[in-house]
Amino acid sequence: MKLTKGFLNREPRKTALSFVVSLTLMVLAGVMSGCNDNPGVPVTGAEKAADDEQSETASACAFYKGENIVVVTYNDGTDHDPTVTYGPNSRKVIAGASLMGWSYSKNKGQSWTYGGKVSPPNGWAVLWGDPAITDDNGAYQYVFMSNLAIPNSKMPANGIDGSVIVSGADSYIGGACIARSADGGVTFQNYQCVSNTVKNSVPNSDKGHFYDGGSMASSNAGEIFAAFVDVTTSQIDVWRSPSASGQFAMLPPPFPGIGICSHPRLRVRRADGALYVAAQACNNSVAFINRYINGSWGQPVAATDSGVIYPNVAFGGGLTLRTGPQFSFDVGAASNENQSDAIRFLYTRRDSKSGRLFVTGSFCPASLSPGCWGAPEWGTTPGNLNTPGDQFNPNVAAWPGFIGIDPAWKSSFLDRDGSVQNAVTLRQGNLAYLPNGNRIYLPFIVLGDKPVCPDTRGYWGDYGDLALVGFENNIAQFLVTTSDSSLGCDRRWDFDSHNQHIRGVVFQ
Numbered sequence: 001m002k003l004t005k006g007f008l009n010r011e012p013r014k015t016a017l018s019f020v021v022s023l024t025l026m027v028l029a030g031v032m033s034g035c036n037d038n039p040g041v042p043v044t045g046a047e048k049a050a051d052d053e054q055s056e057t058a059s060a061c062a063f064y065k066g067e068n069i070v071v072v073t074y075n076d077g078t079d080h081d082p083t084v085t086y087g088p089n090s091r092k093v094i095a096g097a098s099l100m101g102w103s104y105s106k107n108k109g110q111s112w113t114y115g116g117k118v119s120p121p122n123g124w125a126v127l128w129g130d131p132a133i134t135d136d137n138g139a140y141q142y143v144f145m146s147n148l149a150i151p152n153s154k155m156p157a158n159g160i161d162g163s164v165i166v167s168g169a170d171s172y173i174g175g176a177c178i179a180r181s182a183d184g185g186v187t188f189q190n191y192q193c194v195s196n197t198v199k200n201s202v203p204n205s206d207k208g209h210f211y212d213g214g215s216m217a218s219s220n221a222g223e224i225f226a227a228f229v230d231v232t233t234s235q236i237d238v239w240r241s242p243s244a245s246g247q248f249a250m251l252p253p254p255f256p257g258i259g260i261c262s263h264p265r266l267r268v269r270r271a272d273g274a275l276y277v278a279a280q281a282c283n284n285s286v287a288f289i290n291r292y293i294n295g296s297w298g299q300p301v302a303a304t305d306s307g308v309i310y311p312n313v314a315f316g317g318g319l320t321l322r323t324g325p326q327f328s329f330d331v332g333a334a335s336n337e338n339q340s341d342a343i344r345f346l347y348t349r350r351d352s353k354s355g356r357l358f359v360t361g362s363f364c365p366a367s368l369s370p371g372c373w374g375a376p377e378w379g380t381t382p383g384n385l386n387t388p389g390d391q392f393n394p395n396v397a398a399w400p401g402f403i404g405i406d407p408a409w410k411s412s413f414l415d416r417d418g419s420v421q422n423a424v425t426l427r428q429g430n431l432a433y434l435p436n437g438n439r440i441y442l443p444f445i446v447l448g449d450k451p452v453c454p455d456t457r458g459y460w461g462d463y464g465d466l467a468l469v470g471f472e473n474n475i476a477q478f479l480v481t482t483s484d485s486s487l488g489c490d491r492r493w494d495f496d497s498h499n500q501h502i503r504g505v506v507f508q
Contacts, residue, residue: 007286007302008362009371040447040505043072043103043112043481052077053500054101055461056324057481058133058216061469063140064184067106070469071185072481073145074502075129075461076101076117083126091495094159096120099129100147100177104185108470109479109506118147118179121190125155127177128164130263132214135185137268138222142244143181146214146226148173149193153207162495165210166203169232174208176228178248194226194239194248202232209233213263213325219273224248227264227277234259236279238266238292254290255300259283262309262325263463269331269342269366270400276343278303278329285309287327287347291368301368303329307347311357312458313390315422321454323348323392324462331366332398333407335433340373342366344431346394346411351382357390358382359413361431361441377439378411378431384441389417395466396431399476408476412446412466420449422489426482428466428507446480446505453489455497460485475508 044054055075062069076099077084083097100118105111120127127147136142150164151174164172175195179188199206209232217225224241226248236255239248254277262280269276274293281288289303304327313321327347334342341363350357361378364371379394380387394413401407409431414424429443454460461483469479484503491498 007305008374011373040503041109041111042484043502043504044074044076044114052080053496053498054078054502055459055483055500056129056131056463057461057465057502058131058145059465059467059479059481060133060135060143060185061467062135062143062181062184064186067184068108068470069184069186070105070109070479071102071133071143071181072104072112072465072502072504073100073102073131073133075099075131078114078117086493086496088493091162092159093126093164095125095152095155098127100127100131100145100179102145102185102188108477109504112504115186115188118188118190120149121177121193123152124149124177124193125152126150128173130212130214132216132226134216134218134224136222136224136244137218137220139244141182141184143185144178144191144216144224144226145188146176146178146216148211148214148228149175149177151175151195151208154204169202169210170204171210171231173210173212174204176211176214176226178226180244192248194250196230196232196237196250200232205232211237215264215266217266217268217275219268219275220270221273223273225266225268225275227266229260229263229279234261234282236260236264236277238277251292252297254292254297255279255288258288258300262327265325265328267329267331274366276329276331278327280307280309280327287345289329289343289364289368289372298368301364301371303343303345303364303372304347304362305349305374307349308357310462311348311350311392313357313392313416315416315452317422319422319452319454320458321452321460322458322462326392326394328394328396328411330396330398332400332409334365338365340365344375344378344396344398344409346379346396346413346431348392348394354382357392358387359391359394375439378441380443387415387417389415391415393463395464395480397466397468397478399468405471405474405476410466410478412480413443414482423449423451425449426480428480446507447482447503451485451489453485453492453497453500456492456494460497460500469506472508477506477508479504479506
């Protein structure tokens with residue numbers, strides 16, 4: 001696919017807006033509820049998990065025996081000895097190690113219970129993080145979560161010293177494992193591991209391609225989807241199970257001919273069950289999107305202009321923060337008669353003049369035809385808010401609306417404004433419109449000036465999550481989860497840091 005500069009279409013002709021008044025009121029509601037720093041609550045870091053590290057999150061909301069249950073999965077270092085041991089300049093991983101942990105809440109994120117960790121199944125030596133999760137939209141008591149995994153065939157007899165990446169596209173990681181809960185996320189059991197074993201020129205490819213990242217979603221029909229970036233082939237591998245009791249099988253590639261270098265994102269449209277997958281291209285950092293409906297993929301569409309993939313954020317004094325996926329999107333209610341903005345993106349770019357990172361927006365119709373348009377008003381695009389510092393790690397979550405409950409479009413991002421050394425602020429805002437049809441974005445503080453504590457490589461948890469968790473007074477409520485070092489930063493080693501936990505905040 002040949003690409004040229006200026007990937008997005010010109011904005012479609014404006015027409016009369018629906019939902020505008022309600023969305024404006026939601027912006028004002030965000031002003032009322034989001035101006036003050038909300039301390040939130042620890043999702044991890046309490047009780048026996050307190051002395052170990054957790055990072056990166058994915059969230060889902062299930063329903064079981066009359067209870068709504070929010071489930072958060074994360075890279076979990078709880079009780080890893082002796083399977084993972086650290087020194088100031090070393091890390092040793094042996095068979096039996098697992099980072100596949102979770103917590104659950106039965107009161108919409110006001111308090112949390114540590115669920116435990118899933119152990120590696122037969123044939124697999126290690127479960128190695130990059131968590132993803134989804135509830136089953138066809139049967140809400142089921143929850144699925146995934147982790148990258150190292151098969152026995154690629155695990156050295158004496159364990160792994162240091163990085164799990166051997167070189168380039170070769171890694172000890174050789175697929176991913178999926179666990180299932182039948183009780184709303186309270187307990188999990190191994191379900192199925194997936195791996196692409198097609199042999200090519202990359203060493204050990206026949207033992208399982210190097211998977212990275214992870215994203216999951218479910219349709220109203222009960223289909224379960226899981227996707228990973230196949231580093232061995234620079235493609236996205238999407239796996240589908242027809243039901244909560246079916247087997248996962250790999251779909252045809254959604255981006256043939258486009259080299260992909262980022263984690264994927266999956267979303268499903270409630271109205272018709274269409275699956276959407278997006279990921280960034282290697283050569284220009286454009287996020288492409290494609291739709292799977294009626295058993296086949298459409299044509300990939302450029303959903304953003306050129307962005308950045310995993311930039312490092314410099315804090316000064318030698319501290320650098322490594323980042324993860326720099327785009328996010330969801331599918332929800334369109335706000336115009338053209339129905340051209342049923343899909344909304346936030347993604348990260350770097351300003352050519354100042355060199356700072358900022359987040360900006362775009363939107364697409366549900367059909368992906370005739371393409372997508374830029375929305376620089378959604379985000380911290382230079383000239384919008386005159387925001388200093390760097391803004392990065394965006395997330396987007398939508399509620400499409402229902403009788404008596406207005407649609408919602410929420411987003412969050414991390415903000416390093418430099419006012420407090422070695423700290424970030426977590427902000428949230430609405431991807432909204434004013435009554436005159438102009439787009440508006442007013443971000444407010446969720447967690448203010450929280451210290452970062454990455455290891456010396458810059459790792460602090462490459463991503464957090466934003467998810468719908470319920471309703472209060474007929475207004476959608478969302479949970480944002482992020483890495484948390486509020487207990488202090490008393491150790492920074494090559495592969496480990498302390499303290500590093502997960503904190504969650506619920507807001508409207």
